[in-house]
Amino acid sequence: MENNLRQLAAYAAVARAKSFTAAAARLHVSQSSLSRAVADLERQLGTLLLERDTRNVQLTVAGVEALRIAEQIVNSHRSGMKELERFLLGESGTVAVATLPSVAAVLLPSAIAGFRRQWPRVAMQIMDGLEQSVLGKVLSGDADFAITTGEPSGQLEHRPLVRDRFVAVLPQDHPLAEGPEVSWEALAREPFLAVGPESSVRRLTDAAFAQIGVRAAPAAEAGNVATVGGLVAAGLGVSALPALVLPLLGTGSIVHRPLVGPVVDRRLDIALRPRRALPVAAQRFLETLQNSRARQNDLPPGVSWAS
Template identity: 45%
Template sequence: MRINVTPQQLAAFLEVAETASFSEAASRLSLSQPALSRTIRVIEETLGARLFDRDTRNVALTPAGHELAPIAARIVREFDSSFSELARFVTGRSGRVVIATLPSMAAVLLPGAIARFRETRPDVDFQILDAHSGAVQDAVADGRAEIGLTARPSPDRQLAYHPLMTDEFGLVCRRDDPLAAEAEVSWRVFADRPFIAMSPGSSVRAITDSAFLQHAVPVATLFECGFLATARALVDARLGITALPGLTVPLMAETGLVWRPLVDPVYRRSLGVVRRIGATLAPATLDFIADLRGEVHRRSIDVRLAGAIRSEGEAVVA
């Protein structure tokens, strides 16, 4: 049998049981005494049992009232706790943020942004799915991730895109390579040296293929790497040179490799946040995107400082 008694009615019952007074309970609840009496009468009629014995001077629980009291307390406590949790979620104080992301964005942008975010919102959890651009977009489109951090998707993906930053491409070579002495390098340098490519499906591969095709640069591709660490190791082993976006520079710290801007022409990729069109993002996710923009701004200052150091002749990526 379904019993239609609300948590608010049970809270009123508990107030009368605690105070043993309809007038005092009504005052605490900011209700008139007749309104409180009607509430108790509705509960009694619904349950089919009298809850209080009362006269002009005394109010006491009946056996049914004694039986109901712990049940009512548990229901009210659970109701308040559940809605408190919901309120924390709605205000972005709790929840789970699932992000699909390019490995470079995961390694460079997310750690600082998440650490700062959790300083004030420790109850927000994160799940990170790092993959190439196509897989990131698939994860968002399939609903496995709420947002993605990736390059601008093609229009046929039907994903909403919000730019965060632009990322310039550059040559990566060893510090003792003659090319390291150059302030900037033409894309045509790859016609004379073995090229270490990233794997098909990555945003980096799409841009390097486009650059070579558009400018008729014949390239001898030596390797196709799925991971930046592999490309870095191959360059360090003198097996070739590669082209990578500037966001990857911090991932090469202390390797002895250098990054030099590629020109004639300059290529940049747009990086941003993707989500499903029409999807409502969780409050914590919306707040995190705002914090992520702050992290991008902070990182852009770091990049400008790094650029100033490079312009003064520093060869090692820092």
């Protein structure tokens, strides 16, 4: 294949210049090597492509068609190699990040905007989902890395990124909204609106209630935090959610107060496969996130950079 590509490039140069001498000068090769390359191509194709005499080079009918196809192949190869070079330099390609919906909607947009200003040829693929789905995307290789909750394991390396505090989410006129903070015990006495059991939020709220020795049986549960927010706004109960999801709840008639007794934080980590080199573009985006953490860039209320 490599020889064929050289032969096609040689032939295209001669056919365009209609001169072995001019084509050899353009390609910085000897005229004899160029002549051999064209002759070898004609031999392989079993047809004459060029009619030569001591002064002129003319294309045969087959030579005209061969020039068209040769230029397509050579230009495609050249374009592909340039694209590969840009990818290897981290200047193109796709960065695939698996993450929770709250991270995708609230934390990542500003980081992506800054990254794309510097590397506009790099595309971003955001795969948002629940905790286990997100971790599975990294383990399967579909995602370069994840930003998610989950206990560290031997399968993935975890690097702390941010923490967000759990808050009580209440109807605007609820009695618990009158104070500056709400206890988990007080929240448990109200109709509790829970996120579905597949969610990391549910795992953490169940753990918080267990820590104080109470069980808050859900009055209703929904798979989406925005749905839970809608139920709260309708006055159907109260909920507990991490601060990063609050922008996803919409503009309904809800308020939130810090939860205490205990204070519960959700830690969000960067999770990636250990001992596996990331593509250059993915490594650069990861550095963008880590630089934001190092500079202590502003975060939404209730969210802080993890140490």
